[in-house]
Amino acid sequence: MIELKNIRKSFGDKEILKDVSANMEPGKTNLIIGASGSGKTVLMKCMVGLMKVDSGTVLYNGQDFTAMDDHEKKPIRQEIGMLFQGSALFDSMTVEQNIMFPLDMFSSMSYRERRKRMQECLDRVELKDANKKFPAEISGGMKKRVGIARAIVLNPKYLFVDEPNSGLDPQTSLIIDKLIKDITVEYNITTVVNTHDMNTVMESGDHIIYMHQGKKQWEGSNEDIIFSEDKLLNDFIFASEFFQDIKEMRKLEMFRDKNWRAKQAGGGNK
Numbered sequence: 562m563i564e565l566k567n568i569r570k571s572f573g574d575k576e577i578l579k580d581v582s583a584n585m586e587p588g589k590t591n592l593i594i595g596a597s598g599s600g601k602t603v604l605m606k607c608m609v610g611l612m613k614v615d616s617g618t619v620l621y622n623g624q625d626f627t628a629m630d631d632h633e634k635k636p637i638r639q640e641i642g643m644l645f646q647g648s649a650l651f652d653s654m655t656v657e658q659n660i661m662f663p664l665d666m667f668s669s670m671s672y673r674e675r676r677k678r679m680q681e682c683l684d685r686v687e688l689k690d691a692n693k694k695f696p697a698e699i700s701g702g703m704k705k706r707v708g709i710a711r712a713i714v715l716n717p718k719y720l721f722v723d724e725p726n727s728g729l730d731p732q733t734s735l736i737i738d739k740l741i742k743d744i745t746v747e748y749n750i751t752t753v754v755n756t757h758d759m760n761t762v763m764e765s766g767d768h769i770i771y772m773h774q775g776k777k778q779w780e781g782s783n784e785d786i787i788f789s790e791d792k793l794l795n796d797f798i799f800a801s802e803f804f805q806d807i808k809e810m811r812k813l814e815m816f817r818d819k820n821w822r823a824k825q826a827g828g829g830n831k
């Protein structure tokens with residue numbers, strides 16, 4: 562679990578994060594959504610320690626990350642996997658060398674064990690016959706898979722993903738979203754995803770944090786979004802008539818779903 566408590570961050574006299582508190586839950590795909598410039602990336606950078614908060618705390622499983630010096634942060638940093646935009650693969654390395662890299666740098670495994678782990682991760686993201694290829698020789702979707710394999714190779718407890726679908730077609734985006742979601746559940750990872758993609762929101766958003774002008778405006782699941790009365794959130798998510806129609810259809814589907822109704826009756830939903 563990652564807990565954010567009263568995070569504030571300014572650049573000069575411009576306040577970017579205004580008292581943001583939220584919990585990122587394990588085994589869930591925690592999404593940060595919001596308009597361009599609302600502070601999503603700054604929030605994520607504050608969480609991983611790439612930016613210093615002005616005030617407030619970031620706790621990793623109860624440990625105050627913000628109060629630690631670089632040396633003390635090291636064990637937590639080693640539990641963090643990251644997948645940033647464009648996959649950020651090393652172009653001069655093959656797929657398998659890219660995935661081996663964190664193992665070579667940070668693990669004490671033997672060469673044989675490292676190769677085994679690398680292959681396990683490649684298999685998990687279902688990349689076949691790509692070991693010896695260079696990033697320039699594979700598609701955008703395949704690069705994302707390599708990025709995911711590399712991000713999970715050290716068995717992270719926390720996974721940060723920035724815009725997983727940038728540059729991907731809708732179908733490949735869905736596959737990548739599902740992969741991230743499945744891996745999150747399988748390894749009980751606390752995954753934090755910064756996204757603009759409404760498909761991701763509706764399909765993978767177990768826990769969504771909506772940022773508006775530096776504040777946490779709304780928080781809930783993709784089911785809650787359908788019933789939300791928050792005007793700013795609704796204007797953001799369901800801006801087009803098309804999405805409004807989808808919202809109404811989804812509402813109807815949910816009302817018709819016996820399991821969903823039983824869950825509501827039992828107080829199982831937030």
Ligand SMILES: Nc1ncnc2c1ncn2[C@@H]1O[C@H](COP(=O)(O)OP(=O)(O)OP(=O)(O)O)[C@@H](O)[C@H]1O
Nearest residue numbers: 572577595596597598599600601602603604757772
């Ligand atoms: N290093 C920096 N120095 C000064 N201002 C910054 C810095 N980084 C971000 N900002 C400002 O903080 C605000 C929030 O930026 P941020 O990148 O978090 O937005 P975002 O919600 O991630 O947007 P997008 O969806 O376009 O990526 C913007 O006004 C941006 O100009």
